Amino acid sequence: MKVRLVQNGLFTQIDDIADALVPPANGFYWVDANLEDLEMLQPLFQLHDLAVEDCLNDEEQRPKLELYDSHYFIVINSIRFDDEEIFLRALNIFLFRHTIITVTRQKINEIRSIKPVLWEEEVNSPDRFLYHLVDLVVDNYFTVGDRIEAKIETLEEDILVHTKKSHLNEIIGLRSEILWLKKMLVPQRDLIWALNKRELRLIDDQLQKYFGDIYENAVKITEEFETFRDLMGNLREAYQSSLSNRTNEIMRIFTALTTIFMPMTIITGIYGMNFDNMPELHTAHGYYAVLAIIFGVGLSMFLFFKKKNWF
Structure with a gap:
């Protein structure tokens, strides 16, 4: 005090x-x-x-x-x-x-x-x-x-x-x-x-x-x-x-990725079938051609989505 x-x-x-x-x-x-x-x-x-x-x-x-x-x-x-x-x-x-x-x-x-x-x-x-x-x-x-x-x-x-x-x-x-x-x-x-x-x-x-x-x-x-x-x-x-908004952004990205991989999955699904009469299976460079197609489709879709600002 x-x-x-x-x-x-x-x-x-x-x-x-x-x-x-x-x-x-x-x-x-x-x-x-x-x-x-x-x-x-x-x-x-x-x-x-x-x-x-x-x-x-x-x-x-x-x-x-x-x-x-x-x-x-x-x-x-x-x-x-x-x-x-x-x-x-x-x-x-x-x-x-x-x-x-x-x-x-x-x-x-x-x-x-x-x-x-x-x-x-x-x-x-x-x-x-x-x-x-x-x-x-x-x-x-x-x-x-x-x-x-x-x-x-x-x-x-x-x-x-x-x-x-x-x-x-x-x-x-x-x-x-x-x-x-x-x-x-x-x-x-x-x-x-x-x-x-x-x-x-x-x-x-x-x-x-x-x-x-x-x-x-x-x-x-x-x-x-x-x-x-x-x-x-x-x-x-x-x-x-x-x-x-953040959740919507994440869902949009996941949707875009799913869409990109969808045609790739279809292509690999078709060429993953084990039928005997599939001429493409015996093509000399078929493996590389399919990979190129898959990569080209994926890249094209990615660039398209990028242009639309989906990424």
Whole structure:
């Protein structure tokens, strides 16, 4: 756990967390904690039991905003995409008048990225810290969305060029991830709407208006992932169509080969009969003549099919 005094974007490390209980003359306190620290933080800051229980819950938390007497409890999901699976990591936030507490189970990139933003924007209040943190979380969804879109395009090109059975598993897996993520985007969008529209005494009225921009981005993200869901459906249809075309192509080749060998089979069948009165059987060069005829017929049919683009 790290406790910092933030004054106009500048950080001062605090060794004794009890100092954070006294409002500073300037700035605010940022407590960056993990789940194990909640046992100490709950009695010190009078964190609500239900909020602490939600933090400790192993199941994935839906984004939400809960208002208590002395503080707000906010859950928002950070996103990560490793080209195979989409991960959501809950970012739990306790917002006070002069303090903000962030609690995470795993390391979250936005927590590291917020530091230069605080310094650049000269942030001096916990509600502005909250604004920039939520903004970073939402912006990261656009980054992940771009990577998912690129993966869909690459997968589509691979399917059109060379269809493989593994493509179907990739389509099903990615589509499931997108559907699951879309379910989480709706409550997250509603959370940001609440930060923009609800009467919140711990957030400055002027600052609340800026959450409107984040809400618009959240709506765009939700629509974008809705489009991804449709694209995955089209991708599956393209896979089935490509697989069907590939099967038809193979059957066409087999049909052409069968057609080529059919007259050859007829010729060899005729001259394979063992009748005594077959003059051709006693011809000196009959064997070579029949081979030449067979080869000529086969080559002629092959060139004809090649001209018709059947090969």
